[in-house]
Amino acid sequence: MSLVLVLFALLMLATAVALWRGRREPSSLREGRLSVLRILLEAGWRAQFLVGMLLGGVVLAFAMPSALAFEVDRSLVVMAAAGLLVGFGTRLGSGCTSGHGVCDLPRLSPRSLVATLTFMATGVLTAVIVGRLLGGAA
Amino acid sequence: MKSAFFAGLSGFLFALGLGISGMTRPDVVLGFLDVLGAWDPSLLFVMAGAAGVYFVLYRLVLGRGRPLLAGAFQLPTRRDIDERLIAGSALFGVGWGLGGICPGPGIVAATSLALPFLVFFGAMVAGMLLFCLLFPKDAG
Numbered sequence: 001m002s003l004v005l006v007l008f009a010l011l012m013l014a015t016a017v018a019l020w021r022g023r024r025e026p027s028s029l030r031e032g033r034l035s036v037l038r039i040l041l042e043a044g045w046r047a048q049f050l051v052g053m054l055l056g057g058v059v060l061a062f063a064m065p066s067a068l069a070f071e072v073d074r075s076l077v078v079m080a081a082a083g084l085l086v087g088f089g090t091r092l093g094s095g096c097t098s099g100h101g102v103c104d105l106p107r108l109s110p111r112s113l114v115a116t117l118t119f120m121a122t123g124v125l126t127a128v129i130v131g132r133l134l135g136g137a138a
Numbered sequence: 139m140k141s142a143f144f145a146g147l148s149g150f151l152f153a154l155g156l157g158i159s160g161m162t163r164p165d166v167v168l169g170f171l172d173v174l175g176a177w178d179p180s181l182l183f184v185m186a187g188a189a190g191v192y193f194v195l196y197r198l199v200l201g202r203g204r205p206l207l208a209g210a211f212q213l214p215t216r217r218d219i220d221e222r223l224i225a226g227s228a229l230f231g232v233g234w235g236l237g238g239i240c241p242g243p244g245i246v247a248a249t250s251l252a253l254p255f256l257v258f259f260g261a262m263v264a265g266m267l268l269f270c271l272l273f274p275k276d277a278g
Binding site for chain 1 (some may be wrong): 139141142145146147148149150151152153154157158160162163164165168171172173174175185188189190192193196214216217218219222223224225226227228229230231232233234235236237238239240241242244245246247248249250252253254255257258259260261262263264265266267268269270273
């Protein structure tokens with residue numbers, strides 16, 4: 001059901017974009033200005049990487065749904081707080097477990113060693129405290 | 139066209155790896171971080187495995203001198219350790235210990251459309267935008 005809603009929302013969004021772009025002079029679809037493929041090709045590697053990730057997620061959702069199970073005792077408020085901290089912290093610290101941990105540690109970057117040790121420390125401390133408060137994750 | 143394909147392929151493989159290794163599951167991540175609970179060392183092996191593969195491959199790749207589909211390699215150049223690195227990593231760690239998800243898995247898990255993951259993803263984007271608002275010179 002939620003998939004249907006998302007698809008509907010995307011269709012409405014595409015319609016809105018089409019209406020907005022058509023307000024001056026309508027351009028032929030064949031000219032490719034509204035082509036999703038063209039948008040992707042010109043979007044830069046970051047957007048392309050992201051799209052690849054989302055496709056991977058969709059494949060997982062069908063082939064290995066257990067990978068995307070949410071089985072911890074955390075309320076939506078906690079997940080929202082977690083998301084805010086992760087989003088802000090990653091940008092402020094210029095990286096996360098993948099950036100500093102997987103990519104930069106093998107390059108023997110002292111900067112990433114400090115970053116990794118720091119987030120490991122606060123991560124463990126937070127998880128231990130919250131785990132005792134809430135009685136464990138699983 | 140080719141570089142777009144490989145950028146997408148990288149993301150695709152990254153997502154699959156995260157999912158198969160269990161990193162998209164907060165209970166697996168928190169099982170590692172909560173060292174006083176029923177400890178699950180999986181995350182350590184995943185990180186070691188990934189870092190190990192990267193360690194070997196990046197030397198081989200950089201040894202070529204030039205990438206196949208671009209003019210030059212783009213590598214991080216910063217070596218300094220400043221307050222932002224530490225503060226940011228610390229904050230990230232708290233969020234990670236709270237929710238058991240970090241950015242990569244957060245994006246992948248959001249495709250399940252499960253509400254907790256969507257909430258996390260939305261908040262993560264909001265947190266990133268908040269950074270852009272507070273530090274406009276560094277945004278981008």
